[in-house]
Amino acid sequence: MSALFCRSAVVPMSRKHCDARPVTSTDELWGSALTGCSFDPVAWTIHFDVDVNEFGLTTRYDLVLEGVSDWRATRDVPLPWTYAELTEVHVSELDDEVVVRLVLWTDGTTVTLRCASVRVESKQHPGQR
Numbered sequence: 001m002s003a004l005f006c007r008s009a010v011v012p013m014s015r016k017h018c019d020a021r022p023v024t025s026t027d028e029l030w031g032s033a034l035t036g037c038s039f040d041p042v043a044w045t046i047h048f049d050v051d052v053n054e055f056g057l058t059t060r061y062d063l064v065l066e067g068v069s070d071w072r073a074t075r076d077v078p079l080p081w082t083y084a085e086l087t088e089v090h091v092s093e094l095d096d097e098v099v100v101r102l103v104l105w106t107d108g109t110t111v112t113l114r115c116a117s118v119r120v121e122s123k124q125h126p127g128q129r
Contacts, residue, residue, distance in 0.1 A: 025120045025122075026063075026089040026091055026120060027089075028052060028061070028120075029050050029052065029061060029086055029120070030086070030087065030089060031052075031085065031086070031087065032050045032051055032052040032053070032061075032085070032086045033050070033052075033053070033083050033084065033085060033086065034048060034049070034085070034086045034102070034104065035049045035050065035051050035060075035083075035084075036048070036049035037049070039068075043066070044067060044068045044069075045064065045065065045066045045067075045068065046064075046065045046068055046071065046113065046115075047063070047064050048062070048063040048064075048065075048102070049061075049062065050062075050063055050086055059122060059123075060122075060123045061121065061122055061123065062119075062120070062123055063089075063118070063120055064118070064119040064120075064121065065098075065100060065113055065115040065117075066115060066116055066117045066118075066119070067115050067116025067117060068114070068115045069097060069114045069115065069116075070112075070113065070114040071113045071114075072111070072112050073110070073111045073112075074108065074110055075104075075108075075109045076106060076108030076109050077104070077105045077106055077108070077109045081105075084104050085104060085105055086102060086103075086104060087104060087105055087106070088101075088102070088103035089101075089102055089103075090103075091118055094114070097114045097115065097116065098114070098115050098116065098117060098118055099112065099113070099114055100112070100113045100114075100115065100118055101113075
């Protein structure tokens with residue numbers, strides 16, 4: 001499964017159009033475990049590794065943010081954590097960018113990013129068939 005959210009700088013905001021379908025699968029990531037993050041400084045792309053455990057089966061997702069222009073993190077939950085819960089994922093449009101807000105445990109612990117597009121890809125978890 002793959003979903004994509006993109007913006008178009010050509011069409012006025014009131015009539016934005018994108019050939020990709022809107023992100024709906026980010027809802028599947030709520031309550032999951034954020035297990036990794038990588039940044040490509042050449043492409044300005046960030047990958048978040050997310051494990052969703054449902055009915056005893058774990059599925060790995062890759063949350064890909066392309067064309068990142070801003071990345072901020074705030075934390076109000078004391079360390080250490082036994083794992084990083086991805087409590088909520090919010091995706092919205094602001095001006096000509098996509099804004100992604102990841103909530104880890106509480107509203108005061110977030111990663112907020114601005115980017116050109118967001119993609120969610122489902123991957124087979126290592127060790128599963």
